[in-house]
Amino acid sequence: MSATPAAEPATQPTGTPDAPVADAPVGDGLRERATEALRRLVGRADADFRDGQLEAIAELVEGRRRVLVVQRTGWGKSAVYFVATALRRAEGAGPTVIVSPLLALMRDQIGAAQRAGIRAVTLNSTNADEWGEVSGALARGEVDVLLVSPERLNNPRFRDEQLPHLASTCGLLVVDEAHCVSDWGHDFRPDYRRIRDLLTSLPERTPVLATTATANARVVTDVVEQLGAGGRDVLTLRGPLARASLRLGVLPLAAPEQRLAWLIAHLGELPGSGIVYALTVAAAEDVAAALREAGHEVAAYTGRTEPAERIRLEEALRDNSVKALVATSALGMGFDKPDLGFVLHLGAPSSPVAYYQQVGRAGRATERADVLLMPGPEDKDIWRYFASASMPRQDQADAVLRALSESAKPLSTVALEAIVDVRRTRLELLLKVLDVDGAVQRVPGGWTATGEPWAYDEERYGRVTEAREREQQLMVDYERTDGCRMAFLQTCLDDDTAEPCGRCDGCVGPWFDATIPDAAVNTARSRLDRPGVALEPRAQWPSGMDRLGVPLRGRIAADVAMAEGRAVARLSDLGWGQRLRELLRGEDRELPPEVLRACVDVLASWGWSRRPVAVVSVPSRRRPRLVESLASGIGELGRLPYLGSLDLAEGGPVGDPGGNSAFRLANVWGRLVVGPELAGRLDGVPGPVLLVDDVADSRWTLTVCSGLLREAGAPEVLPLALALEA
Known part of the structure; x- marks a missing residue:
């Protein structure tokens, strides 16, 4: 059954062929009670179980076992846990706790449960105003199913105030989309590893159900190892995965x-x-x-x-x-x-x-x-991009642990960004990995180091990388x-x-x-040949810049801010993105005529309030010919004087191009200047200046250059980049 039983019965009429999954005997009493619950669930008097569903329910309700069900999408995994919930609640057991990975999935599961007369609620980041009401309903025994995300398991308030009681009283624990437990899987989520700690806190005979439709043998082995926490045996029920439709x-x-x-x-x-x-x-x-x-x-x-x-x-x-x-x-x-x-x-x-x-x-x-x-x-x-973004790096992990160990108080993710050069998404993932491994802990106010030793498991991550390459x-x-x-x-x-x-x-x-x-x-x-995407200006300086020796904070002042700009395309675009990727991958060379024409098309459709009166370029160490030919070409076609380039100071910008916002700004700050010749040409310039570059990523280079140009006399700066890294 799917999460919408009224629309898609999770059942089949008796006798419909379907390959068996288990051969365990089921008593007549359980069969009768389970069938009655199923028919209430789907609203059909002739509904019966698919092969394997009733066996899984029996193992949970009568055997109180830990069960992993690997079945094709649409087989009816949610029928198993909703029927098992009804039977366990009838026996006087506490509510079922379902660990579910996505809010959309929770919405469907709650809707399905309510249509079947099962009282289901959720605690998640979008309904914080309802937490008190939900907690009260749980305390009064008015909840049959509680859905939580794996991330919620590590929320300090939930972890300390509610989870211990839930673990001791729940009648059934369900781990939905259990392949997320495995870092060998296609959708690994570090927060799922927290479930192992929850499993060890359950009373001895609390049944556990894990479900997935997408697990090969390697992932099944990993999931079973996690489910077996505390020395418990795990039964795997696996069916054929062919989808006849x-x-x-x-x-x-x-x-x-x-x-x-x-x-x-x-x-x-x-x-x-x-x-x-x-x-x-x-x-x-x-x-x-x-x-x-x-x-x-x-x-x-x-x-x-x-x-x-x-x-x-x-x-x-x-x-x-x-x-x-x-x-x-x-x-x-x-x-x-x-x-x-x-x-x-x-x-x-x-x-x-x-x-x-x-x-x-x-x-x-x-x-x-x-x-x-x-x-x-x-x-x-x-x-390759997404694979590299999901793997922790040892140097970054070491930097995070060092920063937390040296801090006298918890550090938020924002505060850490001004100490370690790791992008926000990668930093959040890294903190989850370190947390699951016991090296850091989330507490009110941020993160702290636990003092537990942590070592980068190079061999393990190497195996995972090799496995992903094989899957590609x-x-x-x-x-x-x-x-x-x-x-x-x-x-x-x-x-x-x-x-x-x-x-x-x-x-x-x-x-x-x-x-x-x-x-x-x-x-x-x-x-696809229509070039031009918006290049939004930065509105706020990153937090904690004083830690990096940069005297900036708050909103970017209007008199130094750049205007909204344009790029020919994002590098991820289907049309121009592919052509720009090939251009930027190659050796530095003059801008191809067709790309220059695309730039002119972008300028023609810009819709600015005041037309630029001159062109300035961002200095480039990697592609000087490309950038200069871009600037001079636009100037020639648009009959705009090319005033030249800003100068590099102290060797120019430094740092990892994939770093976080604070470090990207710090690596640019003070390393670009308006030289005397350019300053003289900017003096008294009567209108906006077009600032051109090859690639815009963090936009801090363009922001800093724009501020310098405006301080030198440009009344407005309009940035134009060939490509937007997004």
Whole structure:
């Protein structure tokens, strides 16, 4: 059963074939009570269990065991824990605690429980105003199911005030999406490792259920090791992972305009409504905009989408009021629409396991759902970036531990950023890893060092890296196989029941129309060839700059701030992004004419209040010819004088280009100056100055240069970069 029992019964009529998972005998009394609970749950008098569901419930309710269920998406894992909850509560047990990874998933689970008459509540970061009410309901025994995120387990208030009582009284602990426990998995989350501590605090006979649809043998071994904390035996119930409703295919189109053109031409032909996955936020937003311009009812859904807007978009897709959501992996485990008609990928996920998880959104309650992958040449670059961002680095871990050990009080994440040169997202992940390993602890006010020794496990992380590289190659192999694609995915998940599905393009040939009308290609090309993205100015100096010897704090003064700028494209964009990546990867050279024309197009569509009257460049040590030719070329075409470049001081900016905001600013501050010649040319300049650079990332170089130019007499500075690193 999925998280929406009213829409997708988690059951099958008696006698429907489905491979058995367990062969444990189930008593008639339990069978009768469980079947009655199931029928209440799904609202069907003829509902019965799928093979393996009742056996899992019996192991939990009668055997009080720890059970790992690995079953395909849509099999009915939530039916197991909701029915087990009803039976345990009828016996007088305390509430079920479900550790669930995403707010969207919690929303679906709560809705499913309430429709079945199960009282479910949640404690999460978005409902802090309800915590008192929820705590009171728990104390009065009015809650059947409490859903919490793994991060909540380490919230100081929750951890100290509520978790001990919950651990001692809960009737069932459920770990949903349990593959997140394993750092071998495709979606490892350090906070899931905290569950091991929770398991050791449970009374001896508290049953535990862990569920996942995406775990190969290696991940299963890791999850079982975690579930066995305290010396408990773990029973693994594993079923076949083939999805009979899915019709898989791969359409290799190297050019981004061809992939987008295929979507423009054929999206309306796909069954029902569905999801179009993209690998980056920029790609999702650009594709959604292009499809809307072509007349398709779609919307973008990414990690940047506000929580309220996410809920609205999820409902729009459920109600079929949009044809598709163009989404990143932010729309994944947490979303349930049983009749989702298709899942398309513009770009491949980094492993077949991750791909199986995402395509599993489709076809849960339909006879057929179409699944098509359109890989791109940029996929491998994106895989490498995300893989490196998720792995801890020893030098950064050592710096964090040293800073916390030397501090007399807890340090917040913001305070740490002014001490250690680690970007916010990587720092937050690193703190979680160190916390789970016992080296640091989250307390009111921030983080402290525990004093426990910590060593970087180079061998372990090396093995994880090798495993991820193998999985990336498997994804390439999936794209290229001429065999059954469903069987390929099953094999990657170590499912030994794999056999040809008889539906995919490997079994029966292409089921999709691969033709792309010229009109669609022209539409796609015109959209992707349209350069120009906003380059937002910085509004605030980073906190704690005084620690780094930089006398800045608060808001950036209006008289030194840069104006909103433009870049030709983000490096992650489907169109110009790919061309700019190739340009910036190569040797320093003159700016190609087509890129200069794109810059002119950006300038022509800028819409500034006052036209620039001169051009200045940011000095570049890596690409001086490229930047100078950009500045002089724009000046020549726009009939604007090129005033020259700022000068490098003390060798120029230093530091890691991937560092955090505070260090990026400190590494630029005082290392750029307006030299005498440039100052003389700026004196009395009558209008805005166009400031050009090759790549904008943190935007601190442009911010500092803009301030220097304005102090030297420029009334306004308009920044222009070839590429935006985002």
